[in-house]
Amino acid sequence: MKATDSDQLELKKLLARCSEKDARALKKLYQSTSSHLFAVVLRILKNESHAEDCLQQVFIKIWNNAGQYNADIAKPMTWLSTIARNQSLDWLRRYKNDQLNDGDEVLTEMSDNYQDTDHIAQRWQASDQVHHCLGTLNKDQRQCIELAYFDGYSHQELSDRLMEPLGTVKTWIRRGLERLKSCMNQSI
DSSP: OOOOHHHHHHHHHHHHHHHTTOHHHHHHHHHHHHHHHHHHHHHHHOOHHHHHHHHHHHHHHHHHHGGGOOTTTOOHHHHHHHHHHHHHHHHHHHTGGGOOSOOOHHHHHHHHHTHHHHHHHHHHTTSHHHHHHHHTSOHHHHHHHIIIIITOOOHHHHHHHHTOOHHHHHHHHHHHHHHHHHHHHHTO
């Protein structure tokens, strides 16, 4: 969802009203963002039924945490997408043994190993700093990180999509995350 400035302003207002427990605001927020957030969740879970259930949890989390949204740190859609992504990864960890058609420990491992990077990315996603730091990565590292971290691709999916060996993709992501973390820590 490419939100215009007026869309961003409307989402900010809806989040503010949600923080005051305005159920009508949550309904409007859901109508405005659910298709995009569902796509984020479905991309990670690869199972429509599980994605629908997970999306419900996403909106419960949004409802309960709307007061924590800070417009100085992230754009509303970025904040909402991060919640959807994180909830999806939590779902994968929790239901790993339920055969979610993913068999993908890679995302769970990536999330667990880079908790600091995840926290930093949430703080800086909407800023120029993250774009600057992503710009310091080579093309392959940047592409892999953006597809894996923001779009939910697994290492294997990246390997298949980019027609590169799995080990190469893992190395690009690991080294890219290390450089990204280092660059972002310098600016904090």
